[in-house]
């Protein structure tokens with residue numbers, strides 16, 4: 001008698017739990033239309049089937065870098081963290097100072113510049129931005 005009562009009790013509990021689970025699952029993610037208005041979001045942009053899209057070019061301010069060999073390397077490698085204008089706004093620096101400057105960008109600030117490009121950049125800066133070589 002006692003065992004039967006216990007079994008019925010277990011079944012009742014089991015049914016109660018399953019009903020709760022089903023109800024919670026049903027309720028989950030259900031929003032009545034009245035609530036929907038309160039959390040309205042913009043519709044996502046429709047996807048383009050061919051997935052091609054355009055981005056504008058990276059904005060590079062009009063450079064006044066002196067023309068000459070090595071200018072391309074400067075444009076490539078000295079434009080990552082700050083603009084190359086950092087070069088032109090310096091006073092004319094001695095040749096050794098430019099070499100130290102480029103090495104500082106690499107060693108102190110972690111600029112990843114290949115060795116051959118480094119040499120070209122230093123030569124370019126020394127050929128155009130020292131007291132002897134800088135054009136007004």
Ligand code: HEC
Nearest residue numbers: 077078080081082086087090101102105109110111112121
């Ligand atoms: C990894 C990032 C990074 C790259 C790449 C980089 N610089 Fe710099 N540069 C800095 C930081 C950081 C400063 C100092 C902070 C500031 O003034 O904005 C700086 C400052 C300068 C200055 C101002 C003087 C000074 O020493 O503070 C000059 C000139 C300069 N950089 C030249 C160059 C040249 C030439 C190149 C290319 C060879 C270059 N930078 C590439 C990070 C970089």
